Amino acid sequence: MSPEGSKTVTGRPPLASVAPPGGERPLAGIRVIDLTVAVAGPVATQLLAGLGADVIRVETPWGRPRVPTMVAPQLDSAADEAWNRYPLFNELHLGKRSVALNLVEPMGRSTLLDLVRVSDVLVENFSPRVMGNFDLEWEQLQAHNPGLLFVSMPAFGKHGPHRDRVSYGPGIDAMSGLSWLTGYHDGAPLKPGNFYCDQNAGLHAAFAVVSALRERERTGRGQTVELAMLEGELQLVGDALVDYQLNGHEPTRLGNGHSSMAPHDVFPARGGDAWIAISCRDDADWAALLAVMAQDDDARSASIDGDRRYATALRRWKHRAELRESLGAWTSTQNPEALAARLQQRGVPASNVHGARDLLRDPQFLARAVAPAVEHPQVGPTPAPRPAFRLSGTPSPPPGAAPLFAADNDYVFRSLLGYDQERIDTLLEAGVTSYELLERPR
Amino acid sequence: MPDMDPKPPLHGVRVLEVSETPSAAYGGRLLTGLGADVIWIEPPAGSPLRRSGGFPHDHPQRDSGALTLHLQRGKRSLTLDLNTRAGRRLWRRLQPDIVLCDLSPAKWGAWGLEPDTLLAADPSLIVTSITPYGATGPLQDWQATELTAYAAGGYLRITGEPDREPIKAWGTQAQLQAGIHAALGASAAVRTRARDGKGQHVDVSLAEAVSFLLGGTLQSAYFFDREPERNGTRLVGFGAGHAYPSTVRPCGDGFVHAHCNNRFPETLAVLFDEPRLAEPALLRTMFGHADEIDTLMAPRLERTDRATIVREAQALRIPFTEVLRPSEVLDDEAGHHASREFLVRGEHPIAGAMTYPGAPIRLGAASWQDGVAPLLNADAALWDEAARTRVRWRRAHVA
Secondary structure (H helix, E strand, C coil), rough: CEEEEEEECCCCCCCCCCCCCCCCCCCCCEEECCCCCCCHHHHHHHHHHCCCCEEEEEEEECCCCCCCCCCCCCCCHHHHHHHHHHHHHHHHCCEEEEEECCCCHHHHHHHHHHHCCCCCEECCEEECHHHHHHHHHCCHHHHHCCCCCCEEECCCCCCCCCCCCCCCCHHHHHHCHHHHCCCCCCCCCCCCCCCCHHHHHHHHHHHHHHHHHHHHHHHHHCCEEEHHHHHHHHHHHHHHHHHHHHHHCCCCCCCCCCCCCCEEEEECCCCCEEEEEECCCCHHHHHHHHHHHHHHCCCHHHHCCCCCCHHHHHHHHHHHHHHHHHHHHHHHCCCCCHHHHHHHCCCCCCECCCCCHHHHHHCCCCCHCCCCEEEECEEEECCCCCCCCEEECCCCCCCCCCCCCCHHHHHHHHHHHHCCCCHHHHHHHCCCCCCCCCCCCC | CCCCCCCCCCCEEEEEEEEHHHHHHHHHHHHCCCCEEEEEEEECCCCHHHCCCHHHHCCCCCCHHHHHHCCCCEEEEEECCCHHHHHHHHHHHHCCCCEEEEECCHHHHHHCCCHHHHHHCCCEEEEEEEEECCCCCCCCCCCHHHHHHHHHHHHHCCCCCCCCCCCCCCHHHHHHHHHHHHHHHHHHHHHHHHHHHHCCCEEEEEEHHHHHHCCCCHHHHHHCCCCEECCCCCCCECCCCCCCCCEEEEECCEEEEEEECCCCCCHHHHHHHHHHHCHHHHHHHHHHHHHHHHHHHHHHHHHCCHHHHHHHHHHHHCCEEEECCCHHHCCCCCCCCCCHHCEEEEEEEECEEEEEEECEEEECCCCCCCCCCCCCCCCCCCCHHHHHHCCCCCHHCCC
């Protein structure tokens, strides 16, 4: 966004742009019904949209929050249609369409079944009882479209004693063992990130869908795909579960430490909340680190080099706490970005501890267009994160912006389902659909 | 008459996994699970992955490292010395559809096996590379470990206590995430190849797999020009209006993950029999009252065991869960994993009988493919099969 822009917030960096699309994308021609909520499901369908699927998000007519806080931009007119301006929503629904439909009403349900007939995939991540409450289980859907992939992403699974437990992502982190394992070596269990198991589940689900479409093309038949978030996350601690069985004791919290490398830590750098991560894998990395240090402070480098506690890899590992202090005294005088570059020039793995704002300005991030700009009709250019792969022979343009509420009602009702005005009016009068966000009924 | 029996979706896809780290190994595990034939190509002394622990009795052994036992299940192993010219020619006899590799670009380049070279020799090949920063851009030659990739991708900064250094999540999370992106990208490439017969390079960046985890916070950072702040066990957030609790708290016999019911936050007052938890000022800005809410929950939590508080919270639809140790995950006291047949037994020739996490993906019409990790070069007989094969195996089997 140009600094002259009327709604520009100071410091907003320019975003990358990507060449326009050409050729056919992996999921071209695939239509996905998106009934997802929270984070995990939206991540899955966003990945499918990014691969070229036509994703239709079915939203309850009162389904978006209307509180005018946390909207973007945070300037004067922010209260206008606040529900279209949530950064979290707009980041998780890139490139999708939106149709408003109340599935509790019989007409809403029958409209969804019409949509099922012309779709390839349905993704939902409700609690397991919800699709049953709508009378929209696999048995019903299959009758309307035997080729459908019916994808469910429950927290704990569609059956089992914990089936009806309620939980968000962090509560699942806890039950997987990952929260217990994550933490400072002298501390209590910590959260492993923010929406960690949601992103993980979304990625697994997208992989499952893309793969399962191959089998459908061979046989013409659809099937159910179930991904329990807890079971997706337990893959990520499988080595801890195995380790416990091999040794009979719980794996320990390591913080930033490593079982054999040292230094392997996050060190303070110059500036507020500034840090640098450095790993020395072997003696060559260690020698290179000392050489970089000598450029700034020959005496310090010589003193550490001569310190018997740090003479071998094993000794450095045993004395890693003292090593942390010795190196920290040096790194805290350094700009983390510049120091990381100097270490990398000599082959030492090192990185500034980037924040999200740093990433938006990072040359590598910009060169690879990790979060290119897309134009949102109400908030303007927004960063649109993409998955971590580039396909050399298949166009992967940035996804479109997130849809405004109910923006694609006409596309769905008229173009896809062939409804006439009378039928659409009936849906509107019954409150089954809406072009504007409604109040939640009491 | 076409074969209409249900098969795993990636049946007939052959993958050569040249892995030294958990990233390509987990990508390969996902492809294996959905039916691909994954062959782990190792140097004669074994992949460095085999030297990653834990090990039985903490004593390193080539065939029983925890990461290998977990991630390499259901694959085959072949040794091949890619340092020799013969080794670099020989692998083609295995006629892979996908080469999945997490070696450093320098090593790949020194062997003359860069993605472009491979594609020039066989345009139908799908070359999936996982490199620290991706195969393009000014930092394409930078190196990374799990820790520095976590830092580069922006996720390290939001994990940990606000007044201490940021810390990474336990284990090899960045690399496992990169593995999922690799599997997704490779599967998408299998799909486009079925249409046009062309392979391609799937270029995966480890650092970007980390930054993908920031999803949902980038636009906020962009518009508000503020860094999301790490908050210990609390949600990373920007303002007092966030819901709370979402945190880990100590209780009578361990730790519990406490979360409010977002729609009915006042139910917390019922669970804790504490009317102050339903005061309007507190409910309006719950995150702003986080310390106070922790204090109000503490007395009951301290005298209550995990199972009780979780049971009572869940009965009120308040999403409390237990913070479980790895041993407790395996114990499966509630019988949840058992009823879902999730934890599976595998008999490994060296490590013995063991319980593993089973399928992350359950398909209605096909089972997840599991097994145990192969011993080094356990499948050398594949060379005989490759020598016998005269037809283009791939053309015949892959749609």
